[in-house]
Amino acid sequence: MTELTTPFRQRAAAALDDAFLRQALTIATTKFIDLRREAFDEFPEGEALRDRARAIKEATLQRLDHYLGQLIDNIERRGGHVHYADTAADARRIILDIARRTGARLAVKSKSMATEEIELNEALLEAGVTPVETDLGEYIIQLAHEKPSHIIAPAIHKTKGQVAELFAKELKREVAADPEELTRIARVELRDKFLAADLGITGANFAVADTGTVVLVTNEGNGRMVTSLPRVHVAVMGVEKVIPSMSDLVVFLAILAKSATGQKLSSYTTLVQGPRRAGELEGAEEFHLVLLDNGRVKQIGGTLREALACLRCGACLNVCPVYRQIGGHAYGYTYPGPIGILLTAMLHGGEAVTDLAHASSLCGACLDACPVRIDIPRMLIELRNENVEHEVAPRGERLVFRLFARLLTRPRLFRLAASLGRLAQRPFTRGGAIRGLPGLFGEWTRTRDLPPVARQTFTERWASLEREA
């Protein structure tokens, strides 16, 4: 059963050995869970709003072409430009073209999973444009040359000591390992970058079709900086982020921050409507919106359709027993956690998640926590099913399960197997428990005792039990 040891399993095991990581994960996820619970406890209308939010996402998806068309019209009416990217490579090319044409050398970015997904920073660097992440967590990650380990708290795996070391190396001076002081340093460092940058790059939490509005939600204010100061603003957005109206927007705002951080609203909700207007002192002279497909569109009619409703709040990560043990990096892709497995399959195909699709006990905590009630466990099972049917699942595994299925559909064979098991377990049984089994069963007994097959199974006892009556 060598195929049971996958690269993912090895990464997960490495994460389990990282004592700091596990402590940080426990503290962070527990805190996020508590904050979320408190936020919804004092917001009784929250449950109904979650249903409403989901219904809005569904209604939008049912007329996605219409709302995207409306969004495009309205952004163009406001003097903005809209671009269409089928793939990550298309999106990179579009943004590099804009950078080249405008002569940009320095780009400031506010936190955006979409630009992580298209690996924009690497492309910008190669083209001679310096990208600077301005969300504090993302800035830390960028200095460390790592990827975010949590959708909304990218650097939760780092200690303040590690952050101080990174800053010291970057600034070439000593830095105290104090979050307050580190934040102050980042403010000063990044303030200069904001004021000097030619290009501001953001994602989008939502886009409101009928007003041509891109909505950014941040706590630090970097989203405001990036959209106000540089002369060019590029927003990169998955096509599923469009919503019809401002009335829809306030429904999402009422549940997004509560799900993410337990705040009623994040510090800043910024509604950007095209470039600077006549009479305005600030704002980008050029506004560009890049609409990104990258695997999303074919899920409109696909297995992962529900995942298109995701708000990227991170609530499912915090409650996931697997994520809470291993953190984000072990997943190995841009999007970690339960929703991350689905998004990885969306972006890279089902083959990319042959092992990841099993990185879930299917406990359903994610479905409970999801503000728009995405049935993640159902889709994980669907992905597993597709991988079985397309014979992507390992051959050995398929053999074992089909053999098992045979036993289950042939009661006599099942009884025989139980008897054989009773014989086979003898050498491993001590004091009513089994340890140290070989092969597949050994994966169980490595960490847990196994109860032996009973001397008499229930089925075997039934005859006498029936007489008792």
Add this chain to the structure above:
Amino acid sequence: MVTCLGDLFYPEVGVRIVRLLRRLGVTVDFPAGQTCCGLPLFNSGYHAEAAEVARRTLPLFRDSQHVVVPSGSCAWMVKHEYPGLMKDSPLRAEAERLASRTYELSQFLVSVLGKTRFSSAVAGRVTYHDSCHLRRGLGESESPRTLLRNLQGAEFVELPASDECCGFGGSFAVRLPEVSSSIVDRKLANVEAAGAACLVACDAGCLMQMGGRLRRRNSPIRAMHLAEVLEADVG
């Protein structure tokens, strides 16, 4: 219905359920030919195979008025997935009929029989773990608690984070055993914090996971099925 893990590893649970139900005036039958509900196959993505198991299991219960299942996850499989698996089959109506008549043990005792007061087979502090399929899948968290709170001769205490997964997850437990046991360790730390001598659950999978880990750690805490702590009906 007594499903695979219960049949092979915990027959005593089944025996106790039969005797308990009989004492409550229920006529108990155990149709021959049962193996497993098919959940392990279904969850791992072997849907055609799981459907085959469902097709063979369904007719066995044609004549039963109510079907009582000792594990929440098997009850969930029957109630939640059988109708879907049979959606293109002539057995669809039968699957839906079975789904509507199937109960997890605590549900059956409380909702169908209206029995909530039992004497305890164990003494001391008892706590309860919410199995994921029972709590989130079937939305059942009150029936087991009602039974345990009313238990005469034992003290019920709430388990901190009782609704967090025990890390079993079927094949998950052997695919990612390291992660699976880290998860159960968190669960057991909570059980210790609750100061319970006995950890009750309504699912053979969770009991195998939590009990197996407790034994490996030589813990004095016992993992028990609900049926093992319910002694006799006291009104």
Add this chain to the structure above:
Amino acid sequence: MTDRAAFLDRIRSEMARARGVGGAAQRGELAPRPARPREIAETLRRELAERWRETLEKFRVEFERVAGVYHRVASVDDVPDVIGAIARERDSRRAIAWHPAALGVDWRSALSTHGLTTVAMPAAGVESAVERQALRDLIAAADIGVTGVDLAVAETGSLVLRSGSGRPRSTSLLPPYHVAVFDRHALVESLAQAGIFLEAWHEVSSEGREDASGRGGVINFITGPSRTADIELTLTRGVHGPKEVHAIFVEGGLGG
């Protein structure tokens, strides 16, 4: 590269394929929208005027929960004293403010008696790049930014500010202390009510045009000071935006 038509066509063909797919059967329904939002908003304002005291109290509680500093004064003439005190305690000398026409009042000379030099933002756009740069340097160097408020949302303790002529975006962003001045006309109870105003601000007239005169390209919901918890979840304020947000309620109204 793909153009609009090809991009939307592909989406359309996937939508056709979606009929019958799992989630597609789910109920789809948009949020209810006011048909004539400007009328509704005006009616709402009148209703809110009757219970502004309760709304204000709710706002105060929520605003303070998000670490906002709340002040209440009787008249516009009392505002400079409050700002002056804020400046003194923080050793601040330089302030910038929305243009008097946008604020509804001119506090510059009153503030100067408190030792605070206040520069009002230009009422209209600035064409010269040199001049714009000079203004930006000024804003970046200021200690206090004084703004008005379009909506104060009680449910969340949020201040809603529209950018536009005389009301640059950075007034509430670059200076470390943001002081927002508002009166009862800005108060709304809930996010849902704020949504009605968002709709009203964008209502398209019967000629198919939106009234955008003097409007800028950004609307901000500001809910407390700039904050981060990115290092070991330690809450820290003022990472990029202001570290303090003050809201001054003027009981007698702002005029204008």
